[in-house]
Amino acid sequence: MAIWGNVDSNVPAVTALLADYAACIDADALEQWPDFFTTECHYKITTAYNHAKGLPVGLIYAHNRAMLEDRVVALRKANIYEAQRYRHVVSGARITGGTGDLVEAETSFLVVRTMHDGAQDLFASGRYLDRIDTSGNRPLFAEKIVVLDSDKIDTLLAIPL
Amino acid sequence: MKTPSSAAAPSLWPDPGFTHIPYELYDDPEIYARERERIFMGPTWNYLALECEIPNPGDYKATTVGDVPVVVVRAKDGSVNAFENRCAHRGALLCLERFGNARAFTCVYHAWSYDQAGKLVGVAFEKGVKGAGGMPPSFKRGDHNLRTLKTATKAGLVFGTFDHAAPSLDDYLGPEIGGRLERVLGKPVKVLGYNTQVLRNNWKLYAENVKDPYHASILHLFFTTFKVNRLTQKGGILVDGSGAHHVSYSMIDGNSAEAEYRDAKLRSDSDEFGLKEPSLLDGRDEFGDGITLQILSVFPSLVLQQIRNSLVVRQIVPKGPDRSEVIWTHYGFDDDDGDLTDLRLRQANMVGPAGYISMEDGAVGAFVQRALPGTRGERSIVMMGGDGVESQASRATETSIRGFWKAYRSLMGL
């Protein structure tokens, strides 16, 4: 599959999946966030530096959907942080590979964080490196690596990206 | 740069002892400048690097001591040098990359160059061009070497001090803290990844937070929410004689750590509020002593963390009176097996800017910072566990915070 200039037939479905995914988080529907993933999914938020150097640690690291569900419960019931919202702006998807029902895609994102008092900052920019399982009636992330352009996290990262 | 005269000091901090801390210390620019001079550039040992970050001759890392830029370099003979990352000519940064390898360090501005010990070895057009211009005869290269730090390594950590008359690193740490430091660094180390947490608060609010066991089970509700009960645990706080450094730890009492890990997992498993994926709580008693948590601080800016099998070096970096950063360097050991690496990666979910039991620490300092207006002349209260700075078995104590202020007061002359 071409890296540049492809018009892959999966582009509309992947773009729609990413739009739904971002809308779910931005609408604070975090209870539904794990539903975008397969049961055996891998999810990781890392930095461009760690990713380029092959350093494996993540800011958030999950090796199945249950760990994502646990994170949502923790955010709702255990962790203490000031009320805040994200606004994702997601680029069109680029299909970068895949075999069979698995599609690999890369997408850019920006996230603006708005605090309860109205303070706004560009909180994160980066790439989603996704492996998407298209075998079911709805495409799901089998793997989602969130690669942040910067090493720096302002204050804390509670809501997932 | 103005620094407060010592005559002004008594009015800033009238109380003797370390139980009442003036809020002014958290946002005063003059205090900040004085800290740079007296603490970070004074007789303290500051974390510079892991040895494994600069394994080969010429390998360097650009870092800071406090907010002062420095470079730490592995020399040909295997020793480690450190010097200010600032050209002696007109002050440009010398190393712009975080890591690299260099035989010599050449400034991009006018190409003055320095060897791996920070000695000035080259000045572009020193003799001028076609007999015109150039440096006057009074100019001596040897007068313009970079300011060096004294360095020392311990258990794979590289430390540096600007004060060449400072006591040795081992004397600075003392045997108890030194031993606890070696406990979590006993083998060749490898880095598992980095990130940086930006704090909208003075660096000391984070340093205090690290030394504050009082807040742990109150602010961080993860374990209680998920009903991760612990077996009877013992633990305590060790404070070194100077007050500067501390260790807080908890350990299994009368049972094996492996059993506690199993038990925590089982309870969490069986409870309706339990974790759906209890493998987060798997653990290995890798040091064989039943200690499941050890937080160690070396004044002023190093924190070494063992939370179960999550091992992290944290460096606190001041960035102005009301801003700081914490650089998190996750590590494991060269001989880790795949399962142990998996444990470390899973448990990393508990720490750092997104950590289940630490994300709040990124915010509480800012809650104090934002409430500072109106506090001139006011003082915070650090009286839990008395007014001393001795080691204590209870964790309902602020003894190690008082220790911090004891060391701080004496270095700052306040």
Ligand code: FES
């Ligand atoms: S400032 Fe470095 S050579 Fe001029």
Ligand SMILES: [Fe+2]
């Ligand atoms: Fe904490």
